[in-house]
Amino acid sequence: MKISREDVLRVADLAYLDLSEAELETYRAQIDEILEYIGKLNELDTTKVEPMAQVLADDQSADATLREDLIVPCAVADEVLHHAPDPEPPYFRVPKVIER
């Protein structure tokens, strides 16, 4: 077994996911099987291989030039707040964050 119930709970905490008991067990079993399968990557010796972090790294036509530091108008606040779950313009209202 590669992943325990506690592992799934810990990860669900990290990912801010509420999972039911049934979900917990189902995902645990399925992910266990998947991790078992993924273990086959250990058959490969990759000690001398550079990780491929960017797809266009070797491509000469990638352009990572930064744009000019100019202020550009961006008047989206009204439209964005209009569709928020609990807006109090210009804020998004949320439950209390800091406990005293």
Added chain:
Amino acid sequence: MAEGFLTPFGITGLAGMNMGMTTTIRAVAEAIAGKKASAREVAADFYKRIAARNSELNAFLTLCEERAYRQADRVDAMVAAGKPLPPLAGVPIAVKDVISTRGVRTTCSSKILSNYIPPYDATAVSRLEAAGAVVLGKTNCDEFAMGSSNENSAYGTVQNPAAPGCVPGGSSGGSAAVVAANLAVASLGTDTGGSIRQPASFCGIPAMMGSYGRVSRYGLIAFASSLDRIGPFARTVADVAMVLKTIAGRDPNDSTSTTAPVEDYNATLDKPVKGMRIGIPKEYFGAGMDAGVREKVTAGIDLLRKLGCDVRDIQLPHTDYAIATYYIIATAEASSNLARYDGVRFGPRVEGDSLISTYRKTRGAGFGAEVKRRIVLGTYVLSAGYYDAYYLKGQKVRALIARDFRNAFGQVDAVVAPVSPVPPFKLGERVNDPLQMYLADIYTVTASLAGLPGISVPCGRVGGKLPVGLQIIGPAFGEAKVLCLAHAFEQAGGASL
């Protein structure tokens, strides 16, 4: 209005009857330029078709008639003023619901975005509209583009118009279905591990993903940022080429979009393919391929030989590790990209007694099972203690897979392979075994990981009924070559093999 009146597109208005001939971009362009139909009439014709078939297919989630008719009227005003028309003037298009459309509900087929209205258009959408295209609506897909059958949508499954009772494929099942059913002339889908190529294959139409970086991802609601691509479905390879050319190109809003110029794919479509070197990777033809699929793909390769292509065997030795690599990288990136769905700024909120519990409840309730599974897996492979063993390892194997292709393209111009090891399967047949579903992505995840362009072009039907696609993969930014080969294949009767 008289029922059943004849338009340039066939007989419309009678539910259940043949809803008109296949419509191509050229047919619409000629009708509008020749003033045989107005753009408004074309849009209305397509909305009638949609009304007749969408409740059965469930391919469209949202229709945007107001926006569509406004655009159609703009095109008609240009016609009336005698102005030159842009290349897609009046052409009805559908857009996958993971792509942002300003003012039009965009759900990613998820409950967590059930009421989300984007305040901006994706670049691909703005470019289509700048070219005159009429966006009819948003198509159903697997939730957050995670799936291979459109059975992971929070808004119901999609019927395959080309194979009744079967899945349309996924995740862009809706985008494939609407074109296959002639409810749109073309559509936009997205491909992360096969989600354009596989539904195209299952629905019997051509569709393509350009190289990573060919089309801007600005406005594409992210699943896996190093893998996601937007690409077109259409009735013909020529139409796929035209839509791809329209949406491709550098976008300052997407720094991963390439500065490489966009070629005129249609201008080179008819270049002769005689002498083109085609690589057949032996790793893709092992056990596990359905016999019917094998027969059709083999016939497809024979057709390429008849066209004068130099077909040869190649090796892509790390193929067997591609699924494991993909499901580490894609889920890891997804766990990060989906962290933003917290009920604070958009989407429905399930209120808890604290901010954290609000996040937990909102996400627990709003995401479907496949999405949650992938978030858990992705978070796990990135977590402390496991990052090196999984994510870093995955990135290294990804480099090996990309290298396999680079080596192959030193000897061949294109790689040809199946799209799916199985033909379209019945709805509900494969929902209980996620790993089995993942394994069926074997032929498509490789080009995704390597950043290469790939097309699926129709290649006959198993038993005369179940569509099969032939995959053509090109070198980085080799879209023109891929399209040229696909076009020759199509013109030589590939679909009727």
